[in-house]
Amino acid sequence: MILLLLYVDDMIITGDDIAGVEELKQSFSHKFEMKDLGVLSYFLELEATSSYDGYLLSQVKYASTLVSKAKLSDSRSVFTPLEPNVKLTPMDGSPLSDPTRYWQLIGSLVYLTTTCPNKAYAVHIVSQFMATSCSTHYASVLRIIRYVNGTLFHGLHFSAHSSLELRAHSDADWARDFNDHKSIVGYCLFLVIP
Known part of the structure; x- marks a missing residue:
C-alpha cells in the first residue's frame, strides 16, 4: 500500500511498500521539481515525532x-x-x-x-x-x-x-443548548491496542 497526501505544494508519500514509494518519488521527480525532506517531522503546522513506541x-x-x-x-x-x-x-x-x-x-x-x-x-x-x-x-x-x-x-x-482497530463513541445532549435548544453532539475515535 502506498499513501499520498497532497496539499497545494506540500506532499507526504508513505506506505508499507518501500520500493514502490521510492519508484513513485523517482517518477514524480522526473516530471516535477521536488525536494525530499526525509522523515516526516513537520507538515501544515503539524509536528510529527516518532519513537520506539509510536508516533506523536x-x-x-x-x-x-x-x-x-x-x-x-x-x-x-x-x-x-x-x-x-x-x-x-x-x-x-x-x-x-x-x-x-x-x-x-x-x-x-x-x-x-x-x-x-x-x-x-x-x-x-x-x-x-x-x-x-x-x-x-x-x-x-x-x-x-x-x-x-x-x-x-x-x-x-x-x-x-496498535492493531489499528478503530472504535468510535458518540453522545448527544438532546436540545440542552440554552440559546437555541439544539442538540450538541460529541464523538471520540480510538485506535485500540488489543
Whole structure:
C-alpha cells in the first residue's frame, strides 16, 4: 500500500511498500521539481515525532504562536478550557466594537483541535457567537488560550503496537443548548491496542 497526501505544494508519500514509494518519488521527480525532506517531522503546522513506541502528532509551535498572538505568554494557565457550568448567551456582556480579533482567535483554535480534541467542545461553544461577539465571549476565548498555554505539549499518540482497530463513541445532549435548544453532539475515535 502506498499513501499520498497532497496539499497545494506540500506532499507526504508513505506506505508499507518501500520500493514502490521510492519508484513513485523517482517518477514524480522526473516530471516535477521536488525536494525530499526525509522523515516526516513537520507538515501544515503539524509536528510529527516518532519513537520506539509510536508516533506523536502535536502542534507545539502553532499553539505557542497562538498564545503569543493573544499576548498571554506570561499569564497563568488554567486547568479547564471553560468555567465550570458556564452558560453563554448571545447577549452576554457588551458587543465588541471590532470582532475581527475574536474571529481570528476562534479560527486558530479550530485548527488547533486537529491534535487536541479535548479543546473541541469549548471552541464549539465560543464559535457559536461569531455574529454576536460580546466581551464575555471574548473572555471565554482568552480562557481557552490560557488552557492551551498549560497544555502546549499535548497531542495525539499513535502506538506502534496498535492493531489499528478503530472504535468510535458518540453522545448527544438532546436540545440542552440554552440559546437555541439544539442538540450538541460529541464523538471520540480510538485506535485500540488489543
